[in-house]
Amino acid sequence: MVAVVVAYNRRDLLAQTLDGLAAQSRACDAVVVVDNASTDGSGAAARAHALGPDVVTLPRNTGGAGGFAAGIAHALQSHRADLVWIMDDDTVPTPAALEALLAARAAYPGEPAVLASRVVWHDGRDHPMNTPRERPLVSGDLALKARAVGAVQIRSASFVSLLLDARAVRAHGLPVAAYFLWNDDFEYTARLLRRRVGLYVTGSVVRHLTKTFGSTDADPGERFRFEVRNKLWLFARSRALDPVGAVLYGGSSVLRWARTIARSRQRRVVLRAGWRGLREGLGSRPASTTAELAGLGPVSAEVAEVERGAGRG
Structure with missing residues (x-):
């Protein structure tokens, strides 16, 4: 089992993350x-x-999506990981976080591809930025199997404390590095879980030490471009969702965008960014992760190998 932490300019928080990993x-x-x-x-x-x-060490900032793609590939290729536990550098796992994930995985009568931790803020409240999406219309049998191991069936989750089965990664590839930020975790986990099991394990707890308590739609400013562009790429270019799912999640996203614009204190900025994202999302497709992460040294070859094995290279 190999942990992967993506770090960018948060040295003090990174030290807390590593302290938390050392205390498992x-x-x-x-x-x-x-x-x-x-x-x-x-x-x-x-x-x-x-x-x-x-x-x-990467010679350029590849965003969260690129960082996780590179780190997962390195864990698989250089460390021959069977499981990969991923998190950001502002995530501090409590001492039993990993043990609880592994216990749920071992007890579940199947092979979960993804297991997600419960994510709380500084004060112990559940962090709204990291609430997994429950699998809709899940059968009673599957719901009972998850409940028996202290878990809930999920359809997608954030990258804040996620345990990935290496077999699922090798079958479906890496996160799409072109997303850079926003919705990379939604697209990736939904792709892994389209026909596989994902579990939200409430007994595994990590702290997400963001500066503010809230979700990602809280007045995003220029970054709203990536929310719109990446969602459109997800709905139109990804294999993460079936047509019905794309319509349902697409409708939900449009409503969320409307709320974001209505609540924004810099509405012109958000509208301009959203319009740019709309044009990019409809008029382009994301570059392959192999192409996006080329020129980074030995890790680029590891990325290419994993993507090639999954038929995405």
Whole structure:
């Protein structure tokens, strides 16, 4: 089991993440830190940490999507991981977080592709940014199987503490690096879970130390471009959703966009960014992850190998 942490310019928070990984009741077999071209010494701080992580330094910032794609590929290719536990550098796992995920996986009468932790904020409240989407219309049998191991069946989840089965990754490929930020986790987990089992394990708890308590639609400013573009790519270009799911989630997204615009204190900025995202989402398609992460050194070859094996390279 290999943990992968994507880091960018949050050296002090990264130290807390590594402290949390070092304190796990079930130790990780290895820890990979992807230094996404940080300028604050995050990579050096990770190398100096007593946990002794394997630090992969990227020459340019590839965003969360690219960082996780590179880190997962490195865990699979260099560490031969059977399971990959991914998180951001502002995520601090409680001591039993990994043990609870592995216990639920072992007890479940099947092979979950994804297991997600319960994510709380500084004060212990469930973080609205990281609430998994429950699988709709799940059968009573599947619901009971999940409940028996202290879990809920899910359709997608965030990248904040996610345990991935390497077999599912090799079958379906890596996160789409072109998303850079926003909806990369939605697209990826929905792709993995289209026909596979995902579990939300409430007994596995991590703290997400964001500056503010809220969801991603809280006055996003220029970043609204990526919310719109990436959602359109997801609905039109991805294999994550079937046609019915694309229509349902698409309708939900349009309503969410309307609420975001209505609540914004910089409405012109949000509208301009949304219009740009709309044009890009309808007029282009994301580059392959292999192409997007080319020129990064040895990790680029690892990415290409995983994507090629999944038929996405």
